[in-house]
Amino acid sequence: MTQHATTGASAPSTTRESVLTALRDVVDPELHDNVVDLGIVRSVEVAGSEVRVAVALTVASCPLRAQIRDDVERRVLALAGVERVAVSVGVMGADERAALMDRARHRAQDRAVDTGIPSSARVLAVGSGKGGVGKSSVSVNLSVALAARGHLVGVLDADIWGFSVPRMLGLSGPLDVVGGKMRPVALPVGSGELRVVSMGFLSGEDGAILWRGLVLARALQHFLEDVAWGELDYLVVDMPPGTGDVQMALARMLPRAELLVVTTPASGAEKVAGRAADMARRGHLRVAGVVENMSGFVCDHGARYALFGSGGGERLAEAVGVPLLGTVPLDPTVAARGDTGSPVALDGSGPAASAFRAIAERIAVEVAPVVQLAGCSARMLARVEDAVGPAPTRG
Ligand SMILES: Nc1ncnc2c1ncn2[C@@H]1O[C@H](COP(=O)(O)OP(=O)(O)OP(=O)(O)O)[C@@H](O)[C@H]1O
Ligand SMILES: [Mg+2]
Numbered sequence: 001m002t003q004h005a006t007t008g009a010s011a012p013s014t015t016r017e018s019v020l021t022a023l024r025d026v027v028d029p030e031l032h033d034n035v036v037d038l039g040i041v042r043s044v045e046v047a048g049s050e051v052r053v054a055v056a057l058t059v060a061s062c063p064l065r066a067q068i069r070d071d072v073e074r075r076v077l078a079l080a081g082v083e084r085v086a087v088s089v090g091v092m093g094a095d096e097r098a099a100l101m102d103r104a105r106h107r108a109q110d111r112a113v114d115t116g117i118p119s120s121a122r123v124l125a126v127g128s129g130k131g132g133v134g135k136s137s138v139s140v141n142l143s144v145a146l147a148a149r150g151h152l153v154g155v156l157d158a159d160i161w162g163f164s165v166p167r168m169l170g171l172s173g174p175l176d177v178v179g180g181k182m183r184p185v186a187l188p189v190g191s192g193e194l195r196v197v198s199m200g201f202l203s204g205e206d207g208a209i210l211w212r213g214l215v216l217a218r219a220l221q222h223f224l225e226d227v228a229w230g231e232l233d234y235l236v237v238d239m240p241p242g243t244g245d246v247q248m249a250l251a252r253m254l255p256r257a258e259l260l261v262v263t264t265p266a267s268g269a270e271k272v273a274g275r276a277a278d279m280a281r282r283g284h285l286r287v288a289g290v291v292e293n294m295s296g297f298v299c300d301h302g303a304r305y306a307l308f309g310s311g312g313g314e315r316l317a318e319a320v321g322v323p324l325l326g327t328v329p330l331d332p333t334v335a336a337r338g339d340t341g342s343p344v345a346l347d348g349s350g351p352a353a354s355a356f357r358a359i360a361e362r363i364a365v366e367v368a369p370v371v372q373l374a375g376c377s378a379r380m381l382a383r384v385e386d387a388v389g390p391a392p393t394r395g
Contacts, residue, residue, distance in 0.1 A: 014081040019044045019051055022079055026071040028064065031104045035068060038100050042090065049083035051076050056092045058100065065089060105255060113253045115224040116181065117154070121232040122368040123257040124288065125158075125250055129275040131241030134293035135262050137334055138356075139238035140168045141345035142260075145360030146234055147192030148345070151370065154184065154235040157198035158246055160219045165238055166200035170341020173201025181228040189346065195230065197223050217249035224253055233370040251285045258288035258368065260325070265295045265312040273316055288367050289325040290317040291359060297330040298351045304329070325367065326359035328352050 023041055024034045035041050035055065042054040053072055057065055069087050076085045092100065117123065126139040139155065147153045157165035166172060169187060175197065176183040184195035199219065229235070237257065240246050250257055263273035273290075292313025296306045317324035328334075331352035337344050345356040364370070 014046050014049070014051065014079055016044050016046055018079060019046060019053070019076055022075045023053070023072060026068065026075055028068065031100075033104060035072065038103055039092075039096055040068065040100070041072070049081055050086070051079075051082050051084070052086045052088070054088045054090060056090045056096060058092055058097055060091045113221055113225055115254065116227055116229045117224065117235055117254070118229070118232055120370070121154070121229075121235050122370060123235045123237065123254055124260055124363070124368060125237040125239055125247075125257045125285065126260045126262060126291075127239035127247060128262045128273045129242065130263075130273065133262050133264050133273070134328070134334075135241070136164045136168060136238050137338055137343075138260070138262050138291055138293055138328070139236050140165060140338070141334075141343045141352075141356040142360050142363070143194055143234075143236045144189055144343050144345040145357045146236075146364060147189035147194050148357075149360065149364055150191040151233040151364070152192060152231050153194050154229050154232045155194055155196040155198075156223055156235060156237045157196070157200065158220055158223075158237050158250065159240040160199045160246070162240060163198045163200040164338075165196060165198045167341060168338045168343060169194070169196060171196055171201075173198075175201045175227075178228065181226055183228055184230075195232065197227050217245055217253075220246060220249050221253060234368075247285070255285070258286045260288055261290050261316065261320070262293050263290060263312050263316050265292060265306065265310045274319060287320050287322050288363075289323045290320065291325050292327040294330045295327040323362075323367065325362050326355055328355040328359070 020036050020041070023036050023044075026035045027033065028035060028038055028040065031038060040055050040057065042056045043052075044054075045052040053076060055068060055072060057068070069089055073085050073087050076082055124142075126135050126142070128135055136157075136159070143153045143155045155165060155169075157163045159165075171185050171187060173185065175185065182197065184197045185201060187194040187196065237250065239250075261273045290313050295313065296304045296310065298304050313324045313327055329351045331344070331350050333344050333348055333350050334352045337346075337348065344350065344353040345360075
């Protein structure tokens with residue numbers, strides 16, 4: 001697509017560099033970086049008073065197509081000596097897109113907040129575009145199963161208005177405050193420990209301050225900055241339903257977070273979960289894998305019934321290009337024990353408990369193993385990662 005426009009200006013000094021400098025003022029509103037450094041501007045040619053700019057969008061149907069093209073045109077036309085601008089719009093190849101995401105990720109890292117979360121901790125955000133698919137049940141049970149393997153596991157209940165983690169773990173507040181920092185509620189599990197923070201533990205003044213703020217991102221930032229998490233191997237973040245504010249805020253404040261997408265076997269839920277994965281990508285969160293929950297009911301005789309359809313997790317994982325980490329069957333004990341504060345993964349023996357343990361094992365061994373900080377070179381690596389951001393992709 002080509003657009004032409006003219007202006008009456010007529011100074012002769014336009015150069016490729018002056019055009020690029022002008023284009024650095026054009027910012028991609030989603031990626032918060034300029035179109036030159038993001039590689040969206042592919043080429044600039046100056047021929048006398050005519051400038052040709054080629055831009056490449058991430059996808060052909062990019063909703064920002066017209067806006068970026070118009071902004072580019074306007075900035076170049078504003079340069080002295082430019083009389084005519086031709087903007088051609090193309091689509092990025094896979095390599096260009098990967099380079100752009102890499103750049104955007106590092107920019108995001110620059111804007112990350114100063115958290116009390118150790119740089120070596122793996123951050124796993126459990127999300128889905130849809131409510132009620134079992135995000136909190138998966139968060140809590142995977143956290144318990146990871147702790148049972150001997151890990152220190154932080155649990156951040158990011159469902160600020162609709163918290164359910166305290167009930168599911170049978171914990172209550174208030175949080176102790178020591179030296180101006182909140183202490184998570186600790187729950188020993190086997191040789192490991194959970195360290196839990198939830199809006200449900202805040203009452204009185206703390207709560208009032210957050211409620212007055214009425215800004216989810218602020219509450220999340222509070223939990224990231226003002227909690228003394230101590231040593232952690234994992235931080236599991238139970239995300240609220242929906243794909244909005246909190247996910248973007250987490251991506252901005254904790255860009256190394258990786259998303260576990262929870263879906264059910266039904267295709268409707270799978271589409272919504274797919275949207276969540278898309279959001280994660282645009283917000284630069286890596287998607288670590290898919291967990292299919294409520295995937296069939298196993299009766300006492302061992303027969304399995306696919307009550308909610310089948311294959312949603314597999315299809316979603318394939319579409320996003322990440323592993324399906326496991327399927328958790330519908331199991332009444334998940335709900336019952338979630339209500340009594342004693343999650344099945346704690347000491348349960350049914351099919352859901354085994355499924356949660358198997359997924360935790362895959363996470364710990366294969367998908368997100370903990371960085372061992374025993375040697376000082378590993379500590380240095382962690383410090384370097386603090387400064388420049390983690391390696392962009394794995395596997
Ligand atoms: N595998 C399962 N078998 C049986 N019941 C389950 C299973 N997973 C979740 N549930 C039940 O389904 C309900 C919703 O689960 P949960 O609260 O974990 O979902 P959620 O995605 O966190 O919901 P929300 O979007 O409201 O945060 C709960 O009553 C829970 O106990
Ligand atoms: Mg929930």
